[in-house]
Amino acid sequence: MPTEKPTRSTRDRILDAAHALMRTIGLARTTTKEIARAAGFSEAALYKHFSSKEELFVQVLEERLPPLGPLLNELGADPGDRSVHANLAEIATRAALFYESSFPIAASLYADPTLLRRHHRATQALGTGPRKPVEALARYLRAEREAGRIRPGADPDAAAALLLGACAQRAFLYDFQGGERPEQPLDDFASAVARTLLEGVG
Structure with missing residues (x-):
């Protein structure tokens, strides 16, 4: 039956x-x-x-878009046994997909400063916002620094901003070009960004 x-x-x-x-x-x-x-x-x-x-928007980001936050929180609590490069490449892959999906949704906010301010206040009250992934990635990089897998003088906040900024820029270009896929495949992009970042902090 x-x-x-x-x-x-x-x-x-x-x-x-x-x-x-x-x-x-x-x-x-x-x-x-x-x-x-x-x-x-x-x-x-x-x-x-x-x-x-605003709450609906936050839940759409968390429940309907490619997941980024859970991975960052998990790695921040326990970096695991994989290489730093493998972790960063996976983060870059998920971040690129997340921003690619979220950029067309949120971009219209910037045409209305009043609405943008309202959403900013609302997301702050809900304890979320675009800074959260950067903060979570910085926590992960601090854990790697404490474990001795990246150099002691590395700046986790700057490194997190660089990696996620590159992913957001890729999403912006993808959307601006009408959904035309970048020449560099996502896996190659994620690996290259992770490798380049590690040259600075590894």
Whole structure:
């Protein structure tokens, strides 16, 4: 007897609708009313699960985009047995995919300074924001420095900013060029960025 597919929860359907709208028309133009309508619910039902559009945005980043935060937190707590290069290459791969997915969603915020300030305040209140991956990567690099796997004088904050900045720049170029894939494959890019960074801190 075939088993029935589990019904997606209200929360999941709202997140799916929010992700689809934010990806296609941008965060600035997406409203909670449109999200609720696309999900097939009332706006009141949406607010039973999410306190604001900003919270929805944060949850879309965490639950619908390629995961970056969990890996960074895991490595910051325990660098593991793999080489520093392997860890940094995996971080670069995930970061490039994360920024590639998030850039089209968030870019529209920069056209509206008032909305940008509101989102900045809201993400701060939620304990998140674009600085979090940089801080988490810096924690990981400090753990590697304490373990003696990178040099004592290395600057974890600067190194984290360099690696993630390179990944964000790749995503910007990808989006600016209309989704045209960069000539350098992602695996090659991630390995090269990790290797170049290690030449400075290793």
